[in-house]
Amino acid sequence: MNPKQSVYPLQPPRERGTWRAFALALVMHVLLGLFLYHGIQWQNSTPAGAEAEIWTEIPPTPAPRQPPAPPAPPVRVQPAPPVDQEQADIALQEKKRKEQEAAQRAAQLAEQQRQKALQDQQEQAKRQEAQAREQAARLAAQKAAADKLKQQQAQAQKQREQQQAEQQKQAQLKQQQLEAQQKAEAEKKAEAEKAAEEKAAKAKALAQQQAKQKQQLEQERRARLSQLQGMAAQSQGGNGLAKSGTGSGSGGTAASPGYADKVRRRVKPNIIWAGATEGLETVVSVHCAPDGQLLSVSIKKSSGNPQWDAAAANAVNASNPMPLDINGKAPASFLITLRPAGSS
Template sequence: QLAEQLRQQKLQAQQEAEAKRQQQLAADQAAQLAAQKAAAAKQKQLQQQQAEKQKQQQLADQQKQQQLKEQQQEQQKQAEADAQKKADVQKAAKAKAQADAAAQAKKLDVERRTRLAQMQGSAGGEGSTGNGLAKSGTGSGSGGTATSPGYADKVRRVVRPNISWGGETEGLETVISVRCSPTGTLLDAQISRSSGNSAWDDAALRAVQRSNPMPQDVDGKTPTSFKITLRPAG
């Protein structure tokens, strides 16, 4: 009977130990499950926070890109406005320059026609070639160097072949002052009145310079100073 009693006590102790072990195992499993749930919740929270951070960053990037786009559009708009303003200023300046040039050309034409009328009145008519000769005063006296009536034709026959000109002809007239030695040697030739066309002026001056020596007058001497009026149209 004592042995049975001891066996029962031992069995009861074993059962209690097993029950206690099962309770501890259940507690450990519950703690492990709770820890897993806590870790999962924390991971989910971190993921949500990261997603929200990315969302905020994307929103900030979009706002920055929009601001940059608006800034570029504003700069483009300002550049176009500046370019248009510059073009308007240049257009106005060009129109003014053209108007000034036209007014100056008209003024020069009036002056040229006035001087031509004065020269024709004082120096006589010109030949059919459109080139003429006028005397020019050379000292303090009023008479100047006189030329014979036929001397202009002599000068034309010498100068005319030396004219090389392929440009426009209408309205061009250049007056060149000439100084010569009594033997006809050309001492100096200068443009005393421009036609307004520098290319024709140069061509006329070169023609005179190539006509050295100048012809002698009926007295056997070349006038020491005179003016030659040249036109390209003959």
């Protein structure tokens, strides 16, 4: 027995060309990596977002399909030196198998990348569409809010204009009422002043008339008194003192029974009195000449009201001359009782 074979166990024969096959596989992997690195466009950067204003809904745009990656160029392998036919077939089959596996892996990777790119594009399109819809909805909401605000502002402006118009109308109405009231008060004041002026003028005219009548009566009385004194002097030179008639009431003892009515009818129209009438009664003493001319008028008994006493005396003075009696002469003196019209 061979001692070398007893030490080492039996082993299968070592295949020839293993290192060559390994070198070929390494070269194929390097070429495949270069192809994948330069032949496929990698999209590592995140696409920038885009903004767009869409007013109407548009159908989604299909994502563009990328063309399939070009097939890898054939790798030219330097022919190996002739070897054993069996080992060459095995190496060739192993090479084909590895090439097929590499091609499958490359195709799968390219398909995965294409699917991923397509999915990214679809997602990006969906995001853009969602952003467009969101922006359109936001713009529509902003427009609706702006329209609503504009409508509210228009309504508020209209209400303010109506309030201002109403305030102006009320102010004009108040001004008109105030002007009408002032005008009425002015007219009333003017009427009152006019009435007061007319009353004062009437009172002044009456006072002037009464003063003038009183002055005239005084002058006539003095003239008659001088005349009577002259007649009395003549009577004393002839038959002695003349007797003057005296009486009481309206006629006295020297007057006839109807003389009182004559005096009443003469004096009554000349009474001017607008005050109270209750309980007023004045007795006036009258001295007159035989022809009826008044010589003196005085208050014999007062009523207690000086104004009525003055009105009674003025009425007697305004009745000058006094009526004559049935004998053609007036009594020398008599009393007249005067009451205002309507008194009890």
